[in-house]
Amino acid sequence: MDLYPFFDWLDTSLLADISKAYGGVFAVVQMFHLLGMSLLGGMVLVGDLRLLNLVMKDIPSEVVIDNTYKWFNVGLATMVVSGIFMSSAVSLKLYYNEMFWAKMTALAVGVTFVYFVRKPLLSTPHDALRPSVIKLTAITSMAIWFTIAASGRWIGFS
Amino acid sequence: MANTTEVETTAPNNRRQTFTVLFCVAVLGTFLWFWGEQIAEVIEMLELAYGDGS
Numbered sequence: 001m002d003l004y005p006f007f008d009w010l011d012t013s014l015l016a017d018i019s020k021a022y023g024g025v026f027a028v029v030q031m032f033h034l035l036g037m038s039l040l041g042g043m044v045l046v047g048d049l050r051l052l053n054l055v056m057k058d059i060p061s062e063v064v065i066d067n068t069y070k071w072f073n074v075g076l077a078t079m080v081v082s083g084i085f086m087s088s089a090v091s092l093k094l095y096y097n098e099m100f101w102a103k104m105t106a107l108a109v110g111v112t113f114v115y116f117v118r119k120p121l122l123s124t125p126h127d128a129l130r131p132s133v134i135k136l137t138a139i140t141s142m143a144i145w146f147t148i149a150a151s152g153r154w155i156g157f158s
Numbered sequence: 159m160a161n162t163t164e165v166e167t168t169a170p171n172n173r174r175q176t177f178t179v180l181f182c183v184a185v186l187g188t189f190l191w192f193w194g195e196q197i198a199e200v201i202e203m204l205e206l207a208y209g210d211g212s
Contacts, residue, residue: 147189
């Protein structure tokens with residue numbers, strides 16, 4: 001499926017006009033993107049480090065995981081909305097950028113992993129799960145979100 | 159009766175855990191290959207720019 005028409009449309013959309021013409025607006029949206037990133041990254045780290053038994057050992061891991069999901073969702077939604085706005089400024093450049101597609105693929109894997117693998121698995125009592133599976137889930141989760149963040153930064157240098 | 163209930167509750171759990179392990183191994187394997195390629199490319203560029211040190 002060729003997504004070029006979408007990127008072409010985005011390049012000439014109202015969003016692109018605003019993001020290209022008003023640097024201040026772009027900067028504020030970028031700030032929200034970074035805020036969402038820190039929120040999401042923080043929730044991922046807190047949850048996964050708890051699963052690895054490295055932090056907050058006195059709080060049951062089920063409680064920690066349940067409390068991180070809500071703010072993870074807020075962080076992800078903030079990043080997606082602000083990310084679409086930011087990409088409108090350079091949409092055609094991004095379309096031809098290999099690292100952008102690496103990031104989008106990793107993001108799709110990350111979202112699939114969170115909602116269809118990690119969440120259903122961890123919704124059962126953690127005592128009923130093999131510790132090795134819990135640890136593998138935590139390591140994979142951190143690897144996915146590290147790849148998304150790193151490939152996102154790499155876009156600017158490729 | 160207790161044993162039957164245990165079997166019923168752990169069977170989906172086992173399937174879910176097996177699926178999770180397969181998913182994780184596939185993702186981690188792909189990432190290892192991906193980052194290996196990126197790092198190899200960077201090393202190649204550094205060698206082109208600065209030589210291989212010999």
